[in-house]
Amino acid sequence: DQQVKQNSPSLSVQEGRISILNCDYTNSMFDYFLWYKKYPAEGPTFLISISSIKDKNEDGRFTVFLNKSAKHLSLHIVPSQPGDSAVYFCAAIDGATNKLIFGTGTLLAVQP
Amino acid sequence: NAGVMQNPRHLVRRRGQEARLRCSPMKGHSHVYWYRQLPEEGLKFMVYLQKENIIDESGMPKERFSAEFPKEGPSILRIQQVVRGDSAAYFCASSPRDVQGAGGYTFGSGTRLTVV
Numbered sequence: 001d002q003q004v005k006q007n008s009p010s011l012s013v014q015e016g017r018i019s020i021l022n023c024d025y026t027n028s029m030f031d032y033f034l035w036y037k038k039y040p041a042e043g044p045t046f047l048i049s050i051s052s053i054k055d056k057n058e059d060g061r062f063t064v065f066l067n068k069s070a071k072h073l074s075l076h077i078v079p080s081q082p083g084d085s086a087v088y089f090c091a092a093i094d095g096a097t098n099k100l101i102f103g104t105g106t107l108l109a110v111q112p
Numbered sequence: 113n114a115g116v117m118q119n120p121r122h123l124v125r126r127r128g129q130e131a132r133l134r135c136s137p138m139k140g141h142s143h144v145y146w147y148r149q150l151p152e153e154g155l156k157f158m159v160y161l162q163k164e165n166i167i168d169e170s171g172m173p174k175e176r177f178s179a180e181f182p183k184e185g186p187s188i189l190r191i192q193q194v195v196r197g198d199s200a201a202y203f204c205a206s207s208p209r210d211v212q213g214a215g216g217y218t219f220g221s222g223t224r225l226t227v228v
Contacts, residue, residue, distance in 0.1 A: 006154075032211075032216075034215070034216045036216075036219075041221075041222075041224075042221055042222070043116070043118075043203050043205075043219035043220050043221045043222050044155070044203070044219045045219070046215050046216055046217075046218070049215055049216060089154065089155065091216065093211060093216065097160075097168060098143065098160065098167075098207075098211050099145075099157055099168060100145070100157070100205075100211075100216060100217055101157065102147075102154050102155040102156075102157075103154055104153065104154035105154050
């Protein structure tokens with residue numbers, strides 16, 4: 001039962017263009033969402049988050065959008081850079097349990 | 113200002129041996145979580161611990177796996193009688209009590225377990 005879903009296993013984008021990574025969730029009790037970035041042989045690192053009371057959060061080149069009615073969030077990276085190439089995990093916090101539930105990840109490749 | 117420390121980074125065990133994975137949380141963090149990443153899969157929750165307490169072990173396999181977070185020392189994930197299917201990357205994360213305020217968890221670099 002995958003509560004957080006990332007339906008695109010991979011995405012390829014040209015340097016300088018926008019990368020859009022998508023994520024869907026099923027549990028309406030999730031109240032906080034995060035994106036993590038992961039390089040091979042390293043642990044995930046926190047990138048950006050958004051509370052369920054907001055619909056947008058921006059940090060430099062990274063913006064996360066939340067559509068609660070659709071149970072959908074997306075991460076926009078603009079402009080994309082080759083160093084952004086990594087696996088991106090969407091995650092949600094169940095406020096009742098403190099548990100972080102991860103999606104299956106999207107491998108982003110930014111082509112120079 | 114060390115982050116979450118996991119050791120060893122790589123661990124090779126023969127089938128039937130025991131594997132012990134260690135995790136020292138970030139300073140000031142009292143909550144520890146273990147996740148497993150199987151090849152070609154995402155991160156799966158295993159167990160959530162506070163000092164001397166298991167809070168949620170709903171993701172732990174029923175047999176051979178155990179975890180502890182003693183009053184002193186690191187958290188330990190123990191896998192007894194390992195099988196080839198246990199080969200995976202095991203990640204530890206820690207957080208303060210206010211997980212959301214902290215921006216989620218801080219992860220270690222992981223232990224890659226290979227069972228031969």
